[in-house]
Amino acid sequence: MYSIGEFSKLCGTSVKTLYYYSDIGLLKPSYIDPSTNYRYYGREKIQVINKINILKSCDMSLTAIKELIENGNLSKRKTLLKSKMIEVEDLKKHIARRIQEMDKLKQQMELKRTPKVKRN
Structure with a gap:
């Protein structure tokens, strides 16, 4: 298990962000010490934070990310991802047109x- 500071450095996410993710229920620590309230994260949380970071980089809202991560319905998750992929593809086409322009x-x-070269 990693302390919140270690986990923060390992994942490239600030401690403040990890506290916020915990507060909104997006990424709960694996363990919170009852006497010190120190937060610890297991290795399995690395995959979760990586998914969150990828989805955030695609401009997905934290609410949508939480729904995607928590939703046990595979079909619903695929639909959410496909919708976001279409949105990103449209943005990609828009940017490509702007670059051409x-x-x-x-x-x-x-x-x-x-x-202009003068001709004699």
Whole structure:
């Protein structure tokens, strides 16, 4: 088991965030010492925090992440993930179009800057 500080460093998540995740029921410690209230996390929690971080990086809300992690219904979890994947794919297409537009603009700007050669 890892202390909250050790777990924080191991997972790259702040202690404050781990306390918050515990408070909202997203990631409960494996053990809380009743006399000191120190929180400890088992190795199995590493996978959970990794899932949380991946889903957060896709702009999924903590509420949706909690629902996804807690939901025992595999079909429901797949539906939630598929919905988010479609959303991210749409964003990817949008960003790709913006990059193309910016590239065209850059090319146009470069053409205007190129000095014209005088012909005799």
